[in-house]
Amino acid sequence: MSREPSPQDRAKRAAAEEALTFIESGMKLGLGTGSTAAVFVKLLGERVKKEGLKVIGVPTSIRTGELAEACGIKLTTLNHAGWLDVTVDGADEFDEELRLIKGGGGALLQEKIVACASDQMVVVADQSKQVRELGAFPLPVEVVPFGWQVTQALIAETLDDFDVGGDKIGLRLFKDEPYLTDEGNFILDLHLRRIGEPEELATALNLIPGVIETGLFINIADVVVIGREDGTADIIEYVEDEDDE
Numbered sequence: 001m002s003r004e005p006s007p008q009d010r011a012k013r014a015a016a017e018e019a020l021t022f023i024e025s026g027m028k029l030g031l032g033t034g035s036t037a038a039v040f041v042k043l044l045g046e047r048v049k050k051e052g053l054k055v056i057g058v059p060t061s062i063r064t065g066e067l068a069e070a071c072g073i074k075l076t077t078l079n080h081a082g083w084l085d086v087t088v089d090g091a092d093e094f095d096e097e098l099r100l101i102k103g104g105g106g107a108l109l110q111e112k113i114v115a116c117a118s119d120q121m122v123v124v125a126d127q128s129k130q131v132r133e134l135g136a137f138p139l140p141v142e143v144v145p146f147g148w149q150v151t152q153a154l155i156a157e158t159l160d161d162f163d164v165g166g167d168k169i170g171l172r173l174f175k176d177e178p179y180l181t182d183e184g185n186f187i188l189d190l191h192l193r194r195i196g197e198p199e200e201l202a203t204a205l206n207l208i209p210g211v212i213e214t215g216l217f218i219n220i221a222d223v224v225v226i227g228r229e230d231g232t233a234d235i236i237e238y239v240e241d242e243d244d245e
């Protein structure tokens with residue numbers, strides 16, 4: 001039995017529908033992970049089936065690949081595609097400079113690789129993801145299982161030097177076992193509450209040997225499509241201040 005769409009469902013759909021306006025026949029697309037990206041994949045599949053839209057997708061997780069296949073979207077690997085036109089993906093938070101926290105769904109590594117191999121990254125999100133300052137959402141950091149507790153200790157030490165609002169770190173679990181990413185790694189969730197210097201923190205965390213990647217996406221997103229509960233959507237593009245260059 002299908003349930004009535006919630007206001008948040010309507011907002012996600014509005015964002016996904018608007019994101020379709022960035023897609024043209026012949027494009028190579030990165031397909032994101034998460035509930036909002038999944039709505040986009042389903043709508044894209046409808047256009048492929050009904051209108052014969054010709055696109056080829058590179059999924060950012062096993063589950064997105066399975067969904068896209070079920071929706072009739074042709075898939076390839078990133079190696080085979082080489083470079084992509086547009087990636088459409090969700091976010092856990094975004095700020096006014098379109099800096100993101102991603103990885104709530106555990107797919108941050110492939111998501112970052114795919115987004116960085118694209119001419120354009122379009123983020124689909126509902127209004128709840130828009131924040132003044134990043135960090136209320138716990139920052140996911142993908143780490144190698146080998147020696148992960150030492151890596152966690154090094155992360156904790158690194159946090160001491162940063163302007164953040166909290167320092168609790170939790171190993172992400174699934175059914176009481178460490179959650180495993182598609183690459184077989186662990187995720188540490190950093191409960192920072194507030195991240196004063198996202199760029200600097202991302203750089204410092206990436207220097208720790210056991211850290212594979214962080215969920216901070218800086219200078220990667222080009223556009224955020226915000227879906228609203230009334231079914232409308234707004235497009236936000238970040239235009240860099242000339243003085244900042």
Ligand code: 5RP
Pocket residue numbers: 032033034035036037089090091092101102103104105106107108111
């Ligand atoms: C997965 C992600 C997702 O894009 C993010 O968690 C947002 O998901 P949702 O659209 O379900 O809120 O980064 O790793």
